[in-house]
Amino acid sequence: MAKTNYPVVLCHGMFGFGQQEITERFLPYFGLYKANIRKIFNEEGIHTVSPSFGPFTGSWDRACELYAQLVGGTVDYGKVHSEKYGHARYGRTYKALLPEWGTTDENGNIIKANFIGHSFGGVTARMLTELLINGSKEEIEGTPANELSPLFKGGNKNLVHSITTLASPHNGMTSVEKTTGRVMNEICILMSRVVALLDGTPLQMFYDLQLDQWGITAERNLFRFNIEDKGPAIRDYFLNNRDNICYDLTRLGAEGVNEKIETQDNIYYFSYRGQRTEPKAGGLIQLPGAHSFPVLNILGFFMGANRLGVPNGDWLANDLVINTISGIAPHNAPKVYMNQVQDVKPGVWHVMPVEKKDHMSYCGWAEEKNDYIRFYKTIYNTVSNLPTINK
Numbered sequence: 001m002a003k004t005n006y007p008v009v010l011c012h013g014m015f016g017f018g019q020q021e022i023t024e025r026f027l028p029y030f031g032l033y034k035a036n037i038r039k040i041f042n043e044e045g046i047h048t049v050s051p052s053f054g055p056f057t058g059s060w061d062r063a064c065e066l067y068a069q070l071v072g073g074t075v076d077y078g079k080v081h082s083e084k085y086g087h088a089r090y091g092r093t094y095k096a097l098l099p100e101w102g103t104t105d106e107n108g109n110i111i112k113a114n115f116i117g118h119s120f121g122g123v124t125a126r127m128l129t130e131l132l133i134n135g136s137k138e139e140i141e142g143t144p145a146n147e148l149s150p151l152f153k154g155g156n157k158n159l160v161h162s163i164t165t166l167a168s169p170h171n172g173m174t175s176v177e178k179t180t181g182r183v184m185n186e187i188c189i190l191m192s193r194v195v196a197l198l199d200g201t202p203l204q205m206f207y208d209l210q211l212d213q214w215g216i217t218a219e220r221n222l223f224r225f226n227i228e229d230k231g232p233a234i235r236d237y238f239l240n241n242r243d244n245i246c247y248d249l250t251r252l253g254a255e256g257v258n259e260k261i262e263t264q265d266n267i268y269y270f271s272y273r274g275q276r277t278e279p280k281a282g283g284l285i286q287l288p289g290a291h292s293f294p295v296l297n298i299l300g301f302f303m304g305a306n307r308l309g310v311p312n313g314d315w316l317a318n319d320l321v322i323n324t325i326s327g328i329a330p331h332n333a334p335k336v337y338m339n340q341v342q343d344v345k346p347g348v349w350h351v352m353p354v355e356k357k358d359h360m361s362y363c364g365w366a367e368e369k370n371d372y373i374r375f376y377k378t379i380y381n382t383v384s385n386l387p388t389i390n391k
Helices: 037-043 059-071 079-085 120-136 139-142 180-194 223-228 230-239 252-259 294-305 359-363 369-384
Strands: 010-012 072-076 090-094 113-118 161-164 266-270 276-280 283-287 336-338 349-351
Touching: 010 037, 010 059, 010 120, 037 369, 059 072, 059 090, 059 120, 079 139, 090 161, 113 120, 113 369, 120 161, 120 252, 180 230, 266 369, 276 294, 283 294
Parallel strands: 010 113, 113 161, 161 266, 266 349, 336 349
Antiparallel strands: 072 090, 276 283
16 A cells, blocks of 8 residues: 555646646647546546646746646746846736645645656756745845745745656756757747747637746737737747746756755655667767657757767767756766666655657657556656655
8 A cells, every 4th residue: 555645746848738728638748649647647546737837938937837836826936036037026826736735634644746747847846846945045035025925935845755757857958059959949939939829819728838927928819919029029038038948958057957956855856768869880979769759850860969069978869859868867966776666765866777768758659558657657656655754
């Protein structure tokens, strides 16, 4: 019998979406056309939610959006943070997705949560945890006490049981740097401009940029604003500030994020990562293998063939989006490499063996349905059988 039955929070990555969008109903982020992990878990009595935060938003803003959705209330990006980067302090208002989080059960035990994050969703979960526990010194010192969000006060040491990351770029990724990075920026800009045309219309429910704090989301039916003003605003967002996902995904940006986040000694950490490239030319380059996610092949090719500017050849192997080495754990975090789940301890990253998967495999691409469902159930069964540690 499991030691706990804590709820699960599924955190999507870049380009992703959550349960608020209609798209989740017929093409869930965690499962695609194969399965709906959120639905399956809920049917089995595991309260599971998949919040929706900005697909191109940086780690800090995402953490603030995630917090507001889980506990309910208006997103507060922080007085100091919002003034520093020049966007609105407050965002949308949400009804709590996880109202039981942090309350006590019938036995008087605190109800924690298990976070499972794919790609940048793993970084998001780590940032939220850091703020919950340690708060923000800058926000505390720069915000009137009566205005300070509970998120930035810290002191919430017993809200997170485990964090499991799937193909998360803990230390950045070369696909957003140099020449490839410029291409990635243009892809993000193009996609955002196309999707921006949906903002202010009922179609926004299918895919939402959630960039209200930057003034990029229009009021309903203001199509002229969508066409004339959003283009320059979106381009400026991606190219001229460091408060977005493209910067946080660079190795320099990830280093800055990691400097803010501590590994906690009462939380269990697991990381899974894949590799879809194979060594060629005597190991000088890495090229995508067969059955890779088609759209991402070109990205994986450039990542695996470009040795300029990378720390060493270990950074060439990739899952077509992130460098496999970056998915291990945050740099300098305590870690152990596991052949199987055993002797699990809190405060240490348990690094699973590299799998022959591409980045989208963890969303269900090219996976057998039963194997895919079993993978997520194994994650949950593992963490729910670990003893709770309160501080």
